[in-house]
Amino acid sequence: MDSYCFRLSAVLLLAATGLLLTAVSDSVDRVTTCDNNVWQVHRLYCDRGVINVTGSLYGRSNSLVCAEGKSHKRLANTKCSQQGTVDKVKTSCNGKKSCELGLSDFRTPDPCVGTFKYLQTNFTCLEAITVVTCEGSVAHLYCGMGRVIDIYGADYGRRDKTTCSYRRGPHGLKNITCLQPTPLVAQMCNGRFSCSVTASNAVFTDPCVGTYKYLEISYACKPPKVSHQGVLQFGVHSINMDSYRSRLSAVLLLATTCLLHAAVADYVDQVTTCDNNVWQVHRLYCDRGVINVTGSLYGRSNSLVCAEGKSHKRLANTKCSQQGTVDKVKTSCNGKKSCELGLSDFRTPDPCVGTFKYLQTNFTCLEAITVVTCEGSVAHLYCGMGRVIDIYGADYGRRDKTTCSYRRGPHGLRNITCLQPTPLVAQMCNGRFSCSVTASNAVFTDPCKGTYKYLEISYACKPPKVTHQGVLQFGVDSI
Template sequence: MLRFRLRDTLLLAATCLLMTPVDSSKSVITCGNANDVQRLRCDSGVIMVKAALYGRQDARICSAGRPPAQLVNTACAQKGTVDILKKRCDGKMTCEFDTHIVRTSDPCVGIFKYLQTNYTCVPAFHTDTCEHSYATLSCSEGQVIFVYGADYGRRDRTTCSHRRPTSQIEDVECSHPTTKVAERCNGKNSCVIKASNSVFGDPCEGTYKYLEVAYVCEFPVNPRGGQFRKVKLQLNKEATPGATAYILVCWNQTISPSAQTRPDLLKTMPSFRLSSTLLLAATCLLMTPVDSSKSVITCDNTRDVQRLRCDSGVIMVKAALYGRQDARICSAGRPPAQLANTACAQKGTVDILKKRCDGKMTCEFDTRIVRTSDPCFGIFKYLQTNYTCVPAFHTDTCEHSYATLSCGQGQVIFVYGADYGRRDRTTCSHRRPTSQIENVECSHPTTKVAETCNGKNSCVIKASNSVLGDPCQGTYKYLEVAYVCEFPVNP
């Protein structure tokens, strides 16, 4: 890997550019037909419903082909609609539902109604934790957790589905909101909670479930009124040796990554000037944060699935343990003899997971891939994976097409990871027969992209068996690449 250096200002600017901007206000309107579906989505951050109308407040909306008598009442609104949608959608990246969920009554008989939902996408960390694994929520020093929303159950057939039988993933109408995560974690700097029926109840017996959580990290309210706080920005020490950036942040209420959505907060902040470096830093604090360190723990049951995920950037596995180093973790119902050895760790676990997951936005696998040996016979073990989400460009290129990697002037490519094959049934699947997309266990890491492209300003490589080999004959494949653009070392 080439080493490079950046001035503080440039580094902060580059960080901001690689961070996902916060979506502005959005509105979706669905006419009141029998089986219509409304879909809310955030490309970054999570949904926060601001207003919702089921009824009619405009004679023009959803009026095509309707007689005037069905449009005449423009003061028609059902009470409680916003509460239904906030409960259903807040804290999710995607929320799709049949509009019949809001038709609890008829607010204006004879009037043709519609559902209009106004929402914003607010910065947040978003985690998916497979059943029997542990969700780990954590914040930087001095900050505390605030949970936007949490759901336990299942609402799609892809999340936490690795090698699961169809019967365990076909019920996608069983995800239920839960307040348990907020009750346990709000106000804490870090928090661990198990995704299990014993904690959340069982909304759909026989279905393999997962826990979705959306949360932010906030500075707690200062009861003594407004003051300045010195916040340290973590810079890449290799990129900027010895560099440390600080900014002064003032507040009267709560300052958080979600501050941009709270104009009342910003109005209370006294005016002050920042140099270009500090201004960039302050801007970054109010943008969607690049995910900090994450941890996922999965107890050592026969066919449990672990899922790593980055909402922005790509996965970089930092550490992994298969064994036991803590007597409390995964200890429920276990006799003391199975927990006694807390110096048990299998060698090579981190290498297995780095090869499997580095450079991907999502990595889901059966934990048996790390059970290459038994590092402590008779001890009940678990898999703990610590990873970060690093800024990167991510591309998917369908078979027979060309992947184009390019950087700005003066920068060069560094490939984090590349895979060729197939690991889901949706990517590059348009009009493909089922037989060509059903094998989702054929994606193999490849070094060809790094060998061809590293150190170049731009690079083109074909996604084909002739270049990358054929990991699964008869399957229509695609090439996944994660890379960054770096300034080379100045000799």
């Protein structure tokens, strides 16, 4: 039945006039940066989805743009443009949630000496799935419902000091200008239902030796292409459509049922991290919503996973698992948008000496409301329309140097490993219409003295529970 549903779904997707195509923003955003100083920065950002550059100009095409305080002579040339600007911006920004470029990258050679110039970019935001995978781990890309992978962008390297940084020394994180675009992921994955890519120097070459890197991928799931001969293209596979067209109307209802069934099924993401070195990092991330761990294993359950370069003897034991792994991962990650764990936290005691192990986690992303409240402030949680609060996760402490940092000295921000999970928010707020929680040591105790902390809460608004006796449960009250 699953195979039949898939074939019917593929037909329906092609016949449904693009209703299930990946959404594209109708509006075009524009960013204009006047070239006022040497270090001027041009920044593009998508609140949802990833960047798709439609046009870019460094020079001048309008006498009114960036004109304040400039003489007529410096604004008169409106046919000034630097060659290759749009390609450079596309290479740097397409497929990313945000990107920054220095105008110094566009000034040489000067396209129009004496004219005051600017960098102006038009872009849209494409709906996309984003995957960030630490070096040594495997990125798993997957599309269901008879759709195939379409890569928007892929980069390997590093562009910040926080991603894939769990317990890493500063030396391995200091180069943050080496995230390089790569066409390899598109070549490997485009047109396929699923694809696995290892984030490693062996695959992508090393853009910055000595730096611990990661792989960023953004992609969409789209209907397979139809050739001029009416053949469905699924990567290296194809299906002739002629035999399906005459039966489309007869099976439309069943196909729709299959699609709806697939649409409500939970999508499970998977991250696999091979235990290659002492400081290996396992990273989970939800582009939307928060993490809900459904399973996790440290050990080995499959002889083919993380097998490259390993002897048969080190892969033979496929019944190896560390006790308590899933509980540890759930405690660290549930209810967060992203989380990082070190494999060093799972190695002792060794569950199977001599076997090469890996950490593999399955998780879904739950739609959630996220609240971050600085120490000394009050978090207000609220649900309307007869729904009540359901806490997914709450943590008090600090895990970065930027959140709740305004005008704070570096001493109060330096401990970024003290964000601790707390059950108190769930105990206080679950089942209520609204709830207020003070982010303070008096409520949660102090996980790191001398550090300025904050409270992170993720929750959903759900219908109140009904007991077997037909009683509505509202927190501590009932009706």
